[in-house]
Amino acid sequence: MKIGVKYCGGCNPEYRREEVEEVLRKHFKISYSEDVDILILINGCRKACLAEEVEHPNILVVGSPMSEEEIVRKVEDAMKELGKAKP
Amino acid sequence: MMNGKEYIESLRKYKPTVYFMGKKIESVADSPILAPHVNAAAMTYELAHDPKYEDVMTAKSHLTGEKINRFTHIHQSTEDLVKKVRMMRLLGRKTGSCFQRCVGLDALCALYITTYDIDQKYGTDYHERFKEYLIYVQKNDLMAAGAMTDVKGDRSLRPHQQADPDMYVRVVERREDGIVVRGAKAHITGAVNSHEIIALPTRAMGEKDKDYAVAFAVPVDAEGVVMFFGRQTNDMRRLDGDIDCGNAKYGTVGGEALIVFNDVFVPWERVFMCGEYDFASELVETFATYHRQNYGGCKVGVADVLIGASAAIAEYNGVEKASHIVDKLTEMVHLAETCWCCSLACSYEGFKTPSGAYMPNLLLANVTKLNITRFPYEWSRLAQDIVGGIVATTPSELDYKNPETRELIEKYLKGKADVPTEHRIRMIRLIENLSIGAELPESMHGAGSPAAQKIMIARRANLDLKKEEAKRVAGILPDEDYQRVRGEEKKE
Ligand SMILES: Cc1cc2nc3c(=O)[nH]c(=O)nc-3n(C[C@H](O)[C@H](O)[C@H](O)COP(=O)(O)OP(=O)(O)OC[C@H]3O[C@@H](n4cnc5c(N)ncnc54)[C@H](O)[C@@H]3O)c2cc1C
Numbered sequence: 001m002k003i004g005v006k007y008c009g010g011c012n013p014e015y016r017r018e019e020v021e022e023v024l025r026k027h028f029k030i031s032y033s034e035d036v037d038i039l040i041l042i043n044g045c046r047k048a049c050l051a052e053e054v055e056h057p058n059i060l061v062v063g064s065p066m067s068e069e070e071i072v073r074k075v076e077d078a079m080k081e082l083g084k085a086k087p
Numbered sequence: 088m089m090n091g092k093e094y095i096e097s098l099r100k101y102k103p104t105v106y107f108m109g110k111k112i113e114s115v116a117d118s119p120i121l122a123p124h125v126n127a128a129a130m131t132y133e134l135a136h137d138p139k140y141e142d143v144m145t146a147k148s149h150l151t152g153e154k155i156n157r158f159t160h161i162h163q164s165t166e167d168l169v170k171k172v173r174m175m176r177l178l179g180r181k182t183g184s185c186f187q188r189c190v191g192l193d194a195l196c197a198l199y200i201t202t203y204d205i206d207q208k209y210g211t212d213y214h215e216r217f218k219e220y221l222i223y224v225q226k227n228d229l230m231a232a233g234a235m236t237d238v239k240g241d242r243s244l245r246p247h248q249q250a251d252p253d254m255y256v257r258v259v260e261r262r263e264d265g266i267v268v269r270g271a272k273a274h275i276t277g278a279v280n281s282h283e284i285i286a287l288p289t290r291a292m293g294e295k296d297k298d299y300a301v302a303f304a305v306p307v308d309a310e311g312v313v314m315f316f317g318r319q320t321n322d323m324r325r326l327d328g329d330i331d332c333g334n335a336k337y338g339t340v341g342g343e344a345l346i347v348f349n350d351v352f353v354p355w356e357r358v359f360m361c362g363e364y365d366f367a368s369e370l371v372e373t374f375a376t377y378h379r380q381n382y383g384g385c386k387v388g389v390a391d392v393l394i395g396a397s398a399a400i401a402e403y404n405g406v407e408k409a410s411h412i413v414d415k416l417t418e419m420v421h422l423a424e425t426c427w428c429c430s431l432a433c434s435y436e437g438f439k440t441p442s443g444a445y446m447p448n449l450l451l452a453n454v455t456k457l458n459i460t461r462f463p464y465e466w467s468r469l470a471q472d473i474v475g476g477i478v479a480t481t482p483s484e485l486d487y488k489n490p491e492t493r494e495l496i497e498k499y500l501k502g503k504a505d506v507p508t509e510h511r512i513r514m515i516r517l518i519e520n521l522s523i524g525a526e527l528p529e530s531m532h533g534a535g536s537p538a539a540q541k542i543m544i545a546r547r548a549n550l551d552l553k554k555e556e557a558k559r560v561a562g563i564l565p566d567e568d569y570q571r572v573r574g575e576e577k578k579e
Contacts, residue, residue, distance in 0.1 A: 014549055046438035047448065063438070 001079055003028050004036030006050060013044025015065040023071045038078050058082055088145070088156050089228045091133030095125060098280060103307040105279045105344070107316040115280050119325055121316070123184070123338030125280045128230060130181055130337075131158055131188045143174045148225050149443075150218060158188045159225045161199050162445040168434035172384035176427065179388020183334050183521065185341035185529070187277025189381050191231030194285040195221060196444060197374035198302060198359050203442035205366050214442070217359050220304060224283065231304070232281040234272035234346055235374060237289045246292065246299040256286055256348055257298040258361060265354040266361060268301060272348075274532075276341030279314055281307055284346060288360070291368035300367045302360035303353045311351035314344040320524045330484040330513055333520025340529045372543070373446060378534040379456035380447040383430030386459050386530060390423040390466055393521040397470045400514045403502040404475065415469045422462045429455035450547040457540040463530040467522035474518045481515050 005021055020042050024030050030040075040060045041050040048063040060078055062071070089097060098116040105112040112118050116125065135144040135156045146160035146167065147153070162168050171192075178186045199221065202213035224231060237246075240254030249255070256270030272286060285304045292300045305312065319339065321332070329335035360366060398416055401407040433451030440446055471478055477500075487496045487509075502511045520526075531537070558564040569575075 013552070014547075016552070016555075045436075045448075047436050048438060051439075 001038065001082065002033075002036040003030045003075065004033045004039045005030050006032070006034060006039060006041050006054060008041070008043045008048070008050045010044050014046075015044070017042045017044055020062050020066065020071060023068045024075070026068075027072050028075060037082055038075065040075070088135055088154070089132045090136045091129035094129050094132040094228075094230070097282065098125070101282060101306065101308045103279060103314060104312065105314045105316055108318075112279070112316070120322065121280060121342060123325070123332075123334070123336060124187065124277065124342030127182045127184045127186045127337040127341075128188060128277055128280055130178060131186050131230075132156065132228070134178070134181065140177060143170050143177060146170070148222075150222055151225065153225070155225045156228050158192045158230070159195065159221075159228065160192075161196055161221070162437070163443070164445055165435055165437045168380070168437040168445055168447055169431060172380060172430040172434050175381050175384025175430070176388040176391075179385040180391045181388070182337040183389055183392035183517070184337035184339055185276060185385065185389075186337075187232075187280075187341040188230050189385065190233030190276050190378065191281065191283070191285060192233075193374055193377035193381070194231060194233035194235070194287055195224065196377050196446070197287065197370055198285070199444050200373050200440045200442045200446065201302075201366055201370040202359050203440075204369060205360065205363050207441070208366075209363065211363075213359050216356055220357060220359075227282075229282040230277065230280070231283040231285045232275050232278040232307070232346075233374070233378075234275045234278070234284050234286045235289050235371070236273050236275070238271045238273050238345075239289070245296060246290075247295040255289065255296075255299045256301065258301050259298075259350065261361075262352075265352055266301070266303070266358055268303065268348050268351050268353060270348055272346045274317070274343045275346050276343055276533075278307070278344040278346055279316055279342065283307065284309075284312065286348070287370055287374055288367045290371060292364035294364060296367075297362045297364050300360060300362055300364040301358070302370065304357045304359070305351060305353055309351050309353075311349040313347040313349055315347075317343045317345065321520075324484075328484045328488070330487065330509070331516055333516035333518075339520050340525045340533075372449070375535055375539070375543070376447055376449050376452045379452040379540065380430060380433050382459040382530075382534060383426035383428070383455045386463055387423045387427045387430070389521065389526070390419070390426075390463070393466065393470050393518065394419045394423065396514055396517045396521065397473045400474050400511070400518060403506045403511045403514060405503050406473075412473060415473055419466045419469050422466050426455065426458050426462055429458055450544060453540040453543040453547075456534050457537055457544065459530050460537040460540070464527060467527060470518050470522045474515060477515055478519050478523070481512060481519075484512075487512065 038058045039056040041054060043050050043063040046063045048061055051061045060074055095116050107120060115121055134140040144157055145154055146157045148155045149163050157174055198217050202217045205211055206214045237255040240249045240251060246255035253270045256268055258266045259269045260267035283304055284307055287302045288300055324331040401412050406412050433447040433455055436448035436451055437445045482496055486492045497508045500508050500512060559566050
């Protein structure tokens with residue numbers, strides 16, 4: 001299953017967005033592409049500009065700091081959901 | 088949706104217990120003391136029917152799909168948040184006063200979000216209950232007073248530590264059909280001319296404050312609710328005529344009241360928090376954020392009127408071309424528009440909450456309100472400078488209207504020859520109303536005193552990230568983008 005990451009513009013982030021990517025790389029194979037099964041939008045704040053702009057069938061939105069477990073659980077849940085949906 | 092006239096008529100159906108100057112007010116709709124505040128609130132209804140204003144004054148209910156007054160709408164987008172502050176500025180400009188209805192709106196929005204979150208954690212049904220209540224408010228186009236501020240007794244003590252346990256509103260009895268509440272809420276805007284009172288806790292609570300973690304709604308005339316309408320400087324001028332009031336039609340600030348809940352019964356369907364003390368701070372913060380968002384709208388609308396009055400009086404006095412006057416008027420505009428920028432910014436930077444409702448950016452909403460605790464003092468100071476000492480010494484309307492003395496006042500209060508003396512007096516009185524009375528302490532304390540905003544700003548200041556940026560710029564931490572630009576190797 002392909003997992004992509006897209007960053008918001010990072011004008012005034014409320015936390016280090018790179019930490020989310022670091023966690024993702026530790027547990028999954030990811031790329032900077034939207035042509036993926038699950039697209040993770042890393043927003044610097046709760047405004048979450050990307051969530052308003054990006055169109056993709058399977059999006060995960062991050063807009064505030066999250067623990068490693070939370071990030072991993074969310075991605076795994078999304079993968080399971082998608083696995084179920086796919087024949 | 089009601090129009091202004093229908094709103095005033097609707098008040099006759101309610102029989103709230105209201106005291107003022109040692110007497111009971113028999114009819115809110117007919118009291119000359121309350122009239123300016125009733126008129127200002129009526130504008131929130133009237134403009135919703137005017138094609139010139141309906142775009143900001145109305146919205147589509149996300150629950151019923153019906154067209155509703157925006158003062159009962161739960162924001163469904165950042166555009167809704169922006170329209171809210173546009174509505175605030177419009178009404179501030181139209182009334183030159185407080186139109187009161189925003190507090191209830193903010194209470195509705197805060198409860199929508201927090202009841203959802205409480206239910207997620209505890210499996211309660213507050214949110215569904217609240218939605219039913221919201222539909223009732225929307226369908227009947229009701230005005231709700233937002234009653235958060237408790238009387239608080241000794242400010243250094245928590246609710247349960249107070250010598251008198253009633254210093255914060257609390258639950259004194261839980262029954263099968265509802266709860267009984269006791270306590271009092273202070274400074275509640277538009278309370279006497281509202282249809283409903285929505286009460287919320289005023290601070291974060293601990294487990295021992297459980298009984299104080301209560302949110303509910305009651306009609307203004309519920310049994311046991313007693314209100315004391317607050318005095319304002321110069322309030323009795325209303326009985327003498329219209330000139331000396333400065334803004335006889337719409338008054339100044341919101342007409343606040345002390346609301347006492349003397350063992351008031353609240354049925355369960357109107358209880359939206361009862362004992363969930365761990366959600367008190369979320370509810371307070373959410374409400375405060377919505378409420379602080381407003382102030383760069385409403386106060387700037389009122390400032391538009393004050394700036395206009397200052398420019399007009401400068402003309403009446405023949406000083407409008409003096410360079411320092413032009414500079415002072417420009418400074419007033421700059422201050423006001425800075426506050427407007429803040430309200431717009433916190434709205435555009437708003438976000439979607441798990442409940443689906445949108446709320447403004449918390450940091451920026453607090454910055455908005457902190458500016459309002461300062462800038463109106465400065466623009467009022469400038470207005471007082473421009474108008475002259477006459478703002479504090481103008482003879483009374485009664486002397487002006489007295490045939491024996493009118494001629495003398497006509498002659499000696501004259502400004503420029505082609506400006507009627509009465510116009511000059513009216514403009515002076517308007518500036519007095521806007522820059523000397525309750526308007527300024529309202530800017531200071533309404534939606535919380537400055538220290539409350541400073542706490543919120545400090546909490547969201549994110550100094551660690553700022554320090555990181557400083558270290559990178561100073562060359563203490565690596566700067567990968569810079570290294571790429573210069574073709575330098577990445578330092579390990
Ligand atoms: C015109 C007007 C309209 C208002 N309308 C409404 C309304 O519609 N609904 C509503 O709920 N409220 C309303 N308010 C109330 C407003 O939110 C309060 O005035 C504000 O929160 C300050 O509370 P207070 O007036 O009790 O002042 P206090 O709490 O007595 O504050 C006085 C000073 O003491 C400081 N202080 C207080 N407690 C502490 C503490 N524990 N530690 C350190 N310092 C402390 C404050 O920072 C401040 O500097 C209105 C106020 C005004 C003036």
